[in-house]
Amino acid sequence: MTTPDPSAKELTKGDFTEVKKPFELFGEWLNDATEAELNDPNAVALATVDPDGLPNVRMVLLKGFDERGFVFYTNFESAKGTELLGAGKAAMCFHWKSLRRQIRIRGPVSPVSDEEADEYYRSRARGSRIGAWASKQSRPLESRFALEKAVARYTAKFALGDIPRPEYWSGMRLVPTSIEFWHDRPFRLHDRVQFKRSGPEEDWTTTRLYP
Template structure:
């Protein structure tokens, strides 16, 4: 191992927290009955008013954590106004949490196209039909739009709509939290100053 990648006290290489997340995520997939990939996504608008909802993690690696959505949804609009966000995983069975914060940007179109092509056809049609986060007068509004796009594309390929795609959160802060007796939890915090920097490590009081 060269000197640049040699872990030092309070400092670890670029991929260290991702390896730890992979280990915990694998444990969660084996232990949780449903949606181990579910995560709270917190965003804020230009005025700093926060909003949170559950989305699904679709990919992660040292480049960041990826989820997909309608770019014209409330979360999409907020990320356009304020490009920073936070994620939180809570795995109840494992008694573990992971908190992630950082800057968010759209994934490139080719990556969004590739993922969209793997979705069930009904979900692809839904991405066209749903004017996400906008009011509707009743369920029939949605069903009518689904029928319209079903007829439009027939039996052919459903292309990805321009208003739908992926976001990648590039973390500068990742905290691993484990339940402890008497609420003396274990907290390990990774922080970094830039995308290509190694990670600083701190143990936090519970």
Template sequence: MTTDAHKDKNQAEHDEPFRLFGEWLEEAGKSEPNDPNATSLATVDGDGMPNVRMVLLKGFDERGFAFYTNLESAKGREIVGSMKAAMCFHWKSLRRQVRVRGPVEQVSDEEADSYFASRPRGSRIGAWASKQSRPLESRYALEKAVAEYTAKFAVGEIPRPEYWSGFRIMPESIEFWQDRQFRLHDRIIFQRESGGAWTKTRFYP
């Protein structure tokens, strides 16, 4: 089977997007040098100005795509303000892209606690020490805060801050893009219907 034929089969045999995404993410894990789960996250502020940054996908299932952050950060405030967001995964080594967009929900406390507990101890200290997205007077001030929280939580478990949690994009559409010669790329878009079923449509590149 040719490479292009394999690509066609890879997309055409799926009637829902999550299994296909899982296969693509697994393949990216074998070829991407760093963070195959990295994704650009787009939000909109209160003035309607778009904002984008890279985050790490920390889980996905049929409910959607989950990531974690400081709720008081710029992205946290912007998401809470609209409860809508979009993601774009780009795996250059595979010449593939996946776009996700839809409404957002906050993950449960149990999910947030579980993921927070799985993080390296230094990252958990950092979540307490960093007033994310707010002015920092000096690097020393951050290092001092890290030292203070390291001493505070020297023994035992580090609790999750109330202002630290996660969000889940519940996609209304997921687009799979595959590079092809002469810019005649493959674009297949899955769109969720009101009953929860997915429709699949091929689009011109």
């Protein structure tokens, strides 16, 4: 007796029986991941390109999305921040292994408004706000003690009252021109659907792709 492959179940959300609008479908898949993944269902691989044209990739946390795009936060003076500001474009890849699903996103990036960044910064734990001041992200660190010393200094500086957001710390919004949904199927006969558009005000075109 053959054990059924869990990826072979008929899932309206997963098998594209009814292809939805991309942001709607993304929201459904993220909700499914939130229920299924033990740690950081909003974790995403973020790819950028450095001034020499070499790619860089690292994991970040998605902090929000809507029809305007996908938002994450960073230190603008870090390698990630300078590459995002310099190239003005990026790519993302979500992979939820337990759900056997993947989403790839590409498009231009731009900073969020100060108001949006301030609102999110205020929602962070106090220690995380201190960390944004103490860490010179991506730059050489002489010792762990040096970092702990910086944390202690800013903890004392902001002992009372609000902790302001550093000017170099803010959010970026990736405005997708391409979103591709992938769902694992038996025998590598996967489902792939790609949404593309030429700009944020343009309509999406939908294409099924060979796996």
